[in-house]
Amino acid sequence: QSVLTQPPSVSGAPGQRVTISCTGTNSNIGTGYDVHWYQQLPGTAPKYVIYGNTYRPSGVPDRFSGSKSGASASLVITGLQAEDEADYYCQSYDSSLSAYVFGAGTKVTVL
């Protein structure tokens, strides 16, 4: 069982908006630690798409955005494209575990 809770899957048609939630506790996201998001395409290593809750690295399309409120964070993909079909993971730090923690991942399917 992951420390951070994500929905197993979300889906949307091309051009639609999808939101992936990441819910933590008062020992991780709720205590103020940043949330980062990774995209993992099939058979490849993860790649970060959002860091520090809201920052998007260069090269990542601006249809990806992140937010954080309280003990939860969200990744939003606006204008979903076929190449966005992948697994997405949130990551933070847990002070009780003294460990970096990941969500279980969310599979995004483009219909």
Next chain:
Amino acid sequence: QVQLVESGGGMVQPGRSLRLSCAASGFSFNSYAMHWVRQAPGKGLEWLASISYEGSQKVYADSVKGQFTISRDNAKNTLSLQMNNLRPEDTAVYYCARGSGWRRPEENYFDNWGQGSLVTVSS
């Protein structure tokens, strides 16, 4: 460009040991904390261990504490993971990843990843 290349994976019997290596290039290796993350088949990501830029500080996940040892050789730009007493549940793809250096260590994310090395523990 940053490159991380893992090696040393393979099939091993339960109870045996294996040592993974990660060759780094394209950046000042001795300036960055480094990490190991694994992914069991069909499962999510699990952080395993971190080592500070100069190697003096090491942190482990509870799941591998006392079983795995992280180390680095800054002269050779190499990160290692010594895995002892391997169990079938250690079967996974093992990734080395660079720490981002973002804010304080607890805020770090993993900004570059290797391609992964598959470790299979089976009799």
